[in-house]
Amino acid sequence: MATGQTYDKAFKQEAVRLVQTSEKSQRQVAEDLGIAMSTLSRWCSELAANGERAFIGSGHLQPEAEEMRRLRRENEILRQERDVLKKALAIFSHR
Structure with a gap:
């Protein structure tokens, strides 16, 4: 993963959906997407806590x-x- 890489809301939501619906582990999904496990874990937590209001973007x-x-x-x-x-x-x- 490149340092400072940014992902749009749709990508984050899809990544979390893959964790929730696939047979793969969170670690495997992160590896498949080329993102850090900690990043994917944070996205899962944010979506669980904020629902549709998650991932509003940097500076917002x-x-x-x-x-x-x-x-x-x-x-x-x-x-x-x-x-x-x-x-x-x-x-x-x-x-």
């Missing part, structure tokens, strides 16, 4: 995590705006 977040990231960023912007308004109030109230 699960919907809940994406929403949390967006809300945290929005909260930070609101804090900054509040701080600017507090400073402006302090400046203008001393005149």
Whole structure:
């Protein structure tokens, strides 16, 4: 297996399906596909844990995590705006 090799969602799902439906062991399926046993094992675990939401891709977040990231960023912007308004109030109230 090449270092840094990436596989698409369909390939990962098919690899896990082969483990689940074939008579072959997980190790044999991994060897047949030319991937590391640990990689295939991780894919099986991820699909079992997340179902259709598994394998969303590098740099992408699960919907809940994406929403949390967006809300945290929005909260930070609101804090900054509040701080600017507090400073402006302090400046203008001393005149």
